[in-house]
Amino acid sequence: ISFHAMFLVRLSLFAAFAGFVLAANRSFTIDYTNDCFLKDGKPFRYISGGMHYFRVPRAYWPDRLKKIRAAGLNAVQTYVAWNVHEPVQGQFNFEGDADLGAFLKAAQDADLVVVLRAGPYICAEWESGGFPGWLSKDPTIKLRSSDPKYIGPVDAYMAQLLAVVKPLLYENGGPVISVQVENEYGSFPACDKNYLQHLEDLFRKYLGPNVVLFTTDGAATSFLKCGTLPSLYSTVDFGPGGDPMSHFESMRQYEPHGPLVNSEYYTGWLDHWGGKHAHTDGTVVAQSLDAILKINASVNMYMFEGGTNFGFMNGANGGGSSGVDPVPTSYDYDAPLTEAGEMTQKYTDIRNVAIKYIDGPPPPPIPSIAVVYPPYEITFTEFAYILDTLTVLSPSGPIKSMYPLRMEQLNQSYGFVLYRGVTHEDLTGKKVGDEIYVELKFLKDRATVLLHPENIVTVEGSFDKPVSFDVYFGHKTLDFLVENTGRLNYGPYIGDPKGIVGNVTYEMKTMTDWQMWPIPMDNISGVPFKNLSAPTYDAPAFFRSTFQLPASLSSIDYTYLKLDGWNKGQAFVNGFNLGRYWPVKGPQVTLYVPGIHLLPSPQQNELVVFELIESPCRSDLTQCKVAFVDQPIIG
Numbered sequence: 001i002s003f004h005a006m007f008l009v010r011l012s013l014f015a016a017f018a019g020f021v022l023a024a025n026r027s028f029t030i031d032y033t034n035d036c037f038l039k040d041g042k043p044f045r046y047i048s049g050g051m052h053y054f055r056v057p058r059a060y061w062p063d064r065l066k067k068i069r070a071a072g073l074n075a076v077q078t079y080v081a082w083n084v085h086e087p088v089q090g091q092f093n094f095e096g097d098a099d100l101g102a103f104l105k106a107a108q109d110a111d112l113v114v115v116l117r118a119g120p121y122i123c124a125e126w127e128s129g130g131f132p133g134w135l136s137k138d139p140t141i142k143l144r145s146s147d148p149k150y151i152g153p154v155d156a157y158m159a160q161l162l163a164v165v166k167p168l169l170y171e172n173g174g175p176v177i178s179v180q181v182e183n184e185y186g187s188f189p190a191c192d193k194n195y196l197q198h199l200e201d202l203f204r205k206y207l208g209p210n211v212v213l214f215t216t217d218g219a220a221t222s223f224l225k226c227g228t229l230p231s232l233y234s235t236v237d238f239g240p241g242g243d244p245m246s247h248f249e250s251m252r253q254y255e256p257h258g259p260l261v262n263s264e265y266y267t268g269w270l271d272h273w274g275g276k277h278a279h280t281d282g283t284v285v286a287q288s289l290d291a292i293l294k295i296n297a298s299v300n301m302y303m304f305e306g307g308t309n310f311g312f313m314n315g316a317n318g319g320g321s322s323g324v325d326p327v328p329t330s331y332d333y334d335a336p337l338t339e340a341g342e343m344t345q346k347y348t349d350i351r352n353v354a355i356k357y358i359d360g361p362p363p364p365p366i367p368s369i370a371v372v373y374p375p376y377e378i379t380f381t382e383f384a385y386i387l388d389t390l391t392v393l394s395p396s397g398p399i400k401s402m403y404p405l406r407m408e409q410l411n412q413s414y415g416f417v418l419y420r421g422v423t424h425e426d427l428t429g430k431k432v433g434d435e436i437y438v439e440l441k442f443l444k445d446r447a448t449v450l451l452h453p454e455n456i457v458t459v460e461g462s463f464d465k466p467v468s469f470d471v472y473f474g475h476k477t478l479d480f481l482v483e484n485t486g487r488l489n490y491g492p493y494i495g496d497p498k499g500i501v502g503n504v505t506y507e508m509k510t511m512t513d514w515q516m517w518p519i520p521m522d523n524i525s526g527v528p529f530k531n532l533s534a535p536t537y538d539a540p541a542f543f544r545s546t547f548q549l550p551a552s553l554s555s556i557d558y559t560y561l562k563l564d565g566w567n568k569g570q571a572f573v574n575g576f577n578l579g580r581y582w583p584v585k586g587p588q589v590t591l592y593v594p595g596i597h598l599l600p601s602p603q604q605n606e607l608v609v610f611e612l613i614e615s616p617c618r619s620d621l622t623q624c625k626v627a628f629v630d631q632p633i634i635g
Contacts, residue, residue, distance in 0.1 A: 025040065026040060026170055026171050026172075026173065027040055027170075027210070028040075028044075028170045028171065028177040028178070028212060029210075029212070030212060030233060030258050030259065031043070031258075031259075032258050033257070035257055035258055035259055035260070035296075036258075036259050036296065037177075037212075037259050037298065039113075039170075045259070045293075045296055045298050045357075046074055046075040046113065046115065046177070046298045046299075047072065047073045047074055047075065047293065047298070047299060047354050047358070048073060048074075048076060048077045048298075048299065048301065048304075049068040049071065049073045049075075049076055049077070049300070049301050049303075049304025050076075050077045050078070050264075050300055050301055050302040050303045050304050051064055051065070051068065051076055051078060051303070051304055051305040051307070052078055052079055052081075052124065052126075052303075052307055053078055053097075053100065053103040054081045054084045054097065054098065054313075055306070055307025055308055055309065055310075055331055056305065056307045056308075056341075057097060057594045057596050057597075058096060058097045058099065059594075059596040061102075061103055061106045062106055062110065063341055064305045064337060064341050065106055065107055065109075065112060066110050066366060067305075067337060067341065067343060067347075067366055068110070068112065068304055068305070068337075069110045069111055069112055069363055070351075070363045070366045071336065071347060071350060071351040071354055072350075072351050072353075072354030072355035072357075072358050072362055072363065073112070073304070073354055074111075074112060074113065074358065075113045075114065075115055075177070075300070076107050076110075076112045076113075076114055076115070076304075077114070077115040077116075077117065077263070077300040077302075078103070078114070078115075078116065078117065079117045079119070079122040079124050079126075079130065079183075080100060080116065080118050080119055080122070080130075080161060081119075081122060081124070081126055081130040082119055082120050082122075082130045082131060082132055082157055083126075083128065083130055083131060083132040083313075083413070084098050085100070085157070085160070085161065086157050086160075087132060087413070088134065089132070089134050089153065092157075092160045094160075094164055100161075100164055100165075101164050101168060104116075104165075104168045104174060104175055104176060105168070105174075105175075107175050108174065108175035113170065113175050113176075113177045114168075114174075114175040114176045114177065115176075115177065115178050115180070115263075115300060116165065116176050116178070116179045116180065117180040117216075118158075118161065118162070118165070118180060118181070119182070119183065120154050120157065120158070120182070120199075121143070121144055121182060121183050121185075121494075122183050123183055123184060123315075123489050124315070124489065125270050125309075125314070125315040125317075125327045125331065125489055125490075126309070126313060126314075126315050126489055127309075127312065127313045127314060127315050127414070127486055127487050127489070128315070128487035128488070128489060128494060128495065129315065129487075129488070129489040129490065129494050130489075131143065131487075131494065131495060132413065133407070133408060133412070133413025133414065133487070133498075134408065134411070134413060135150075135153060136408050136495040136496070137409065137411075139497065141495065143494055144182070144185070144188055144190055144192070144195065144494075145190045145192045145195050146192050146194045146198065151195075151198065154199075154202075158202050158203075158206065159206065162203065162206035162207055165179070165206075165207065166206060166207055166208070169207065169208075169211055171208075171210055171211070176211075177212065178211070178212040178213070178214055178233075179207065179212070180213075180214055180215065181196065181199050181200055181203060181213050181214070181232055182196060182199055182215065183216060184216055184217050184218065184223070184227065184237075185215065185217070185226060185227045185228075186217040186218065186222070186223035186224055186225060186226045186227025186228070187217070187218060187223055187227070187490075188226075188492070189492050190226075191225075191226035193226075193229065196215075196228070196229050197229060200213060200229060200231060200232060213231075213232050213233065214232060214233040214235050214263075215227055215233070215234055215235065216235050216236070216237055216263040216264065217234070217236060217237070218236065218237060218238075219236040219238045219247040219248070219250050219251065220250050221250045221254075223250075224236070224250055224251070224253070224254050228254060233255065233258065233261075234251060234254040234255050235251065235261035235262070235263045236248065236250060236251045236262060236263070237263050237264030237265070237302070238262060238264075238266075239280075239288075240265075240266070240280065240284050240285050240287070240288035240289075241284070241288060242288075243291070244262070244288070244291050244292045244295060244297065245295060247262070248260050248262075248295075259296075259297070259298055260295065260296070260297035260298070261297065261298045261299070262292060262297060262298070262299045262300065263300050263302075264300060264302040265289065265292065265299050265300060265301050265302060266280070266302055267280065267285050267301050267302065267303060267304065267333070267334065267335055267336060267346065267350075268280045268303065268306070268333040268334025268335055269333065270331075270333060271327065271328050271330070271332075271587060271588070271634075271635065272317065272325040272326065272327060272328070273325070273326050273327075273328055273582055273585045273586070273588075274325075274585050274586065275325075275587065276587055276635060277332075277334070277587040277588075277634055277635020278334050279334050280334055282336075282344070282345050282346030282348075282349040282350070283349060285346060285349065286346075286349035286350055286352065286353045289301070289350060289353050289354070290353045293353065293354075293357045301336070301350070303331070303333040303335040304335055304336055304337060305335055305336075305341065306330075306331040306332045306333035306334075306337075306338075306339060307331050307339060308329060308330060308331055308339050308579065308592050309327065309328070309329050309330070309331055309579055310329070310576075310577060310578060310579050311414070311577040311579060312414035312415055312484065312521075312577070312579075312580075313414075314326055314327040314328065314329060314331075314485075314486040314579070314580065315327050315487065315488065315489030315490075316485065316486040316487060316489065317488065317489065318463065318491075319463050319488050319491050319493030320463060320464060321463075321464065322463075323462065323463055324445060324461075324463050324485070324488065324496075326445070326485045326486040327486060327489075328582075328587070328588040328634075329578070329579030329580050329581070329588060329591060329592075330588045330591075330592065330632075330634045332632075336350055338632070339592040339632065340370065340558040340592060340632075341370070341557075341558075342368060342370065343366075343368060370558065371553065371555065371556045371557050371595070372556060372557065372558060372559060372630045373549070373553070373556045373558075373559035373593075373595070373598075373628050373630065374550075374628075374630060375627060375629050375630060376547070376627065376628045377625050377626070377628075378545050378607055378625060378626055378627070378628070379545060379621075379622075379624060379625040380532060380544060380545045380609070380617065380625065380626075381531065381532055381544070382529035382530060382531060382532055382543070382544040382545070383529065383530065383532045383541050383542060383543050383544070383617070384527050384529045384541060384542045384544075385540075385541045386418070386450075386481060386540040386541060386542075387418075387450070388528060389527050389528065390418065390517050390519075392526040392527060392528065393517075393519045393521065393524070393526075393527070394418070394517035394518055394519050396518060397418075397515070397516060397517030397518060398420070398515035398516060398517050399515070399516045399517075399518070400513075400514065400515055400516075401514050401516065402513065402514070403503055403510075403512065403514060404419055404421070404499070404500035404501075404502075404503070404516070405499070405514075405516060406497045406498065406499045406501055407444075407482075407484060407497065407498040407518075408497055408498070410499070410516060410518045412518040412520055413484075413520070414484055414520055415483075415484065415518075415521045415522070416481055416482060416483050416484070416519040416520075416521065417481075417482050417499050417500075417516055417517065417518055417519060418479060418480070418481050418482075418516065418517040418519060419479070419480040419481075419482060419499075419500055419514060419515075419516050420477050420478070420479050420480075420514065420515040420516070420517075421477060421478055421506075421511035421512070421513070421514045422476070422477055422511060422512060422513040422514075423436075423475055423476060423477060423506045423511060424506055424507070424509045424511075425476065430473045430507070431473065432472070432473055432474035433472055433473065433474065434472065434473040435470045435471070435472060435473070436470065436471050436472065436506060436507050437468060437470055437506075437508070438468060438470070438471055438478070438504065438505070438506055438507075439466050439467070439468040439504070439505045440459070440461075440466060440467050440468070440480075440500060440502070440504050441466050441500075441501065441502025441503050441504070442461070442462070442464070442465075442466065442500075442501040442502045443459060443461030443462070443467050443500060443501070444461050444463075444484070444496065444497060444498045444499060444500075445460075445461045445482075445483060445484060445485040445486075445498065446458065446459065446460055446461060446482070446483045446485055447461070447481065447482045447483075447500075448480075448481040448483075448539070448540055448612050448613065449469070449471070449478060449479065449480055449481075450479040450480075450481060450540075451471060451472075451475065451478075456539055456540075456613070457469050457471065458612075458613055459480075463493070463496070478506070478511070480500065480504075481519075481540055481612070482498075482499050482500060483612070484498040484499070485580075521570065521577065521610070523575070524542070524572060524575065524608060524610075527542050527544075527608070529542065529544050532617065532621065532624065535617060535618060535619055535620065535621055539567075539611055539612060539613050539614050539615065539618075540569075540610065540612045540613075541610070541611060541615070542608055542610050542611075543608065543609045543611065543615065543617065543624065544606065544607070544608045545606075545607050546604045546605060546606055546607070547604070547605050547607065548601045548602060548603070548604060549598060549599070549600055549601045549605070551601045551602070553600070553601070555595060555598075555600055556595040556598060557595045558592065558593060558594055558595050559593045559595070559628045559629070559630065560590040560592060560628065560629050560630070560631065560633075561573075561578065561581075561590060561591040561593050561607075561626060561627075561628060561629075562589065562590045562626060562627045562628070562629045562633065563581050563589075563590075563591075563609070564583070564616075564626075564627070565615070565616035565623055566581065566583065566609065566611055566615055566616065566626070567583075567584055567611060567612065567613040567614050567615070568580070568581065568582045568584070568585070568611070568612045568613050569581060569609060569610045569611040569612045569613075570609070570610045571591055571607070571608070571609050571610075572606075572607070572608040572609075572610075573593055573597050573598065573605065573606070573607055574598070574605055574606050575606070576597045578591045578592070578593060579591060581609075586635065587634060587635025588633070588634045588635065589633035589634070590629060590631075590634065592632065593628070607626070609626065
């Protein structure tokens with residue numbers, strides 16, 4: 001062997017040994033005597049910012065993490081979304097935007113430690129609180145409990161997830177200092193301590209005995225009663241306002257000693273379609289943060305970067321008699337960093353407080369140098385009616401059944417299902433043109449009823465009540481395009497089924513002989529478009545156009561899609577599902593478009609809009625357009 005080769009071998013062995021020694025000397029523990037964390041044996045307090053890797057494209061993780069560090073923070077907190085990593089049962093994904101390991105390493109590169117909230121349930125205003133849609137295929141399953149039908153999939157998933165996490169624990173040389181078990185379990189009615197114990201045992205099995213395992217609940221003993229175990233470190237969450245010690249009193253009843261921890265200090269709040277955009281004054285947020293840090297508490301700001309519910313991944317709240325309120329595509333959360341990663345005044349307010357409490361000199365601020373696509377209009381030139389796309393978008397259809405099947409029974413989690421049921425033509429005393437009463441036992445969540453291309457009926461589902469409408473007698477079949485607008489992410493009704501749940505009656509007679517086309521819209525590349533040469537009675541339909549970025553821009557960081565005159569639907573850029581638009585409902589009007597999904601000139605970009613109800617193309621082709629703008633409109 002040559003001298004050079006021998007030198008390289010010895011160098012690599014030395015590096016490996018040095019890394020082993022470094023990892024062996026690393027520790028993160030709780031000091032119950034001095035009421036603090038210990039990092040490598042020294043007192044440590046974390047000031048963390050919440051960011052969900054699954055809401056931010058991977059290409060932008062380093063940018064957001066550097067900005068979190070530059071704000072004077074030393075930690076980042078993230079949930080882990082089960083439905084991102086196991087979209088199909090038994091098929092696991094930890095690649096691309098789902099590469100959790102890469103995110104954790106990026107955090108470490110940004111000089112941040114990580115507080116990991118591993119689930120399996122996360123809430124987060126995310127689809128089904130992070131639970132995969134397939135988990136609800138069996139309607140008898142009892143989520144967040146010791147039910148074997150639930151525990152089996154949890155165990156299989158956690159075996160995969162925790163294998164990714166273990167080498168990245170702080171004691172093993174990685175950034176992860178603590179791991180949350182479940183999430184706000186005290187707010188869930190099951191109160192199954194055997195379930196919590198099973199999760200703790202599972203985490204210890206795969207992560208070892210040393211990692212700090214914790215729980216998070218609302219700052220009240222009524223929540224902590226069912227939300228934690230004596231062997232798990234109990235933390236609380238609360239927002240700005242009031243004396244922080246009054247909020248920590250409930251935590252101290254369960255943790256008389258140890259560090260004070262607010263795992264969710266709210267910098268803003270969530271939105272719902274049809275409501276107002278939430279806003280929390282940055283001065284108030286900063287003042288309360290200062291009060292928390294003055295008493296040496298550790299804190300995570302929820303959220304620091306809100307991100308986006310791309311595709312169909314928004315959650316919903318409500319259930320029961322209160323109905324269902326879906327969350328918009330934007331998860332801006334009025335956070336210090338916008339969806340596009342821009343720093344707000346709230347960011348500055350928080351930084352001015354945080355840098356007073358960090359060890360050493362404050363990190364230098366990061367200037368904003370984002371390249372934004374200038375305002376630009378795009379006119380659509382092609383369209384495709386939904387019924388003309390079924391062979392492409394639903395190759396497994398039609399699925400036939402005597403009665404309607406739920407979306408989950410069709411092995412589908414997200415998107416749409418087209419249901420076609422046979423009506424009854426032998427109604428005594430009825431003639432063509434007479435009104436007929438149609439009732440759906442349960443509709444989850446919205447249906448566009450296709451009577452013919454010139455006429456549709458939109459039906460809003462109810463969580464626990466039948467819905468009805470009238471049609472004219474004479475249709476041999478009725479088509480229902482049913483949308484899953486987002487499963488519940490919080491409360492006792494999580495795991496709610498989607499589609500038509502129960503029978504449909506036509507003038508009090510049950511409709512039978514159903515055909516169903518699952519339309520997940522995970523790939524729209526084969527949609528058979530045709531030229532749009534005249535106004536069209538179009539809904540539901542796809543509209544398409546192409547465009548080039550200006551030659552002067554080799555790349556852009558972001559832009560926003562504004563859909564004036566459009567009603568409700570989905571938008572796609574180069575096949576990437578930007579999410580739902582619903583400007584007539586608000587508060588969100590524009591959709592965030594990450595620059596990573598746009599191709600530089602001279603390559604052609606494709607923009608596709610799927611409109612459910614009515615488009616401006618219906619009456620005037622000159623208005624059959626959308627616009628890219630440089631500022632968001634989210635309320």
